[in-house]
Amino acid sequence: MDMQAKKALMADMYTNQNKSLKEIGLALNVAPTTVWHHLNRMGIKRRAAHRRAKDVPYSERRKKQPRFTHEQHSEMIHLYTNVNKTLEELSMIYGVSRSSISTWLKKANVKLRAPSRRRTSVGYVPNPRKLIINERIIKNASVDRSSGVSWREIASRYDISVSYIRRKVLEYEANICI
Secondary structure (H helix, E strand, O other), X not given: OOHHHHHHHHHHHHHOOOOOHHHHHHHHOOOHHHHHHHHHHOOOOOOOHHHXXXXXXXXXXXXXXXXXXXXXXXXXXXXXXXXXXXXHHHHHHHOOOHHHHHHXXXXXXXXXXXXXXXXXXXXXXXXXXXXXXXXXXXXXXXXXXXXXXXXXXXXXXXXXXXXXXXXXXXXXXXXXXX
């Protein structure tokens, strides 16, 4: 098919058959922008956005279906406020992100709990990573380090990060020297 025949077919498909640029491009094995370029050079104007779809008006195509029912939203609010479920737990239950749960709760005027507090049904549970180590552990780590044990071994022995135990031992040794 020569180029003139392709252009005529493009014009016919767009004006008479009401095909979209994408559909014409797929049929003729060209990019939609190429179709638009040729139609534009032939003086054919693009249809308005709401006229591009064949049967469905633009406003109807843009409407999103609600992801959850009103009952599910009510249940989500109940689980967060009364059962003390966390945003992470709700996100796993409903299969959406934590930020989506947070947004829905905010839209429902639910006051969100502070993110730093981890709640359970028994109340506040401290973060296990913020482990307070006592002076005896620091002294033992200092002795181990002076005898040539690596920071990594010391940290794994006490189940603490390398940077944390190193910092605490260095602070301890600095205080002894003063």
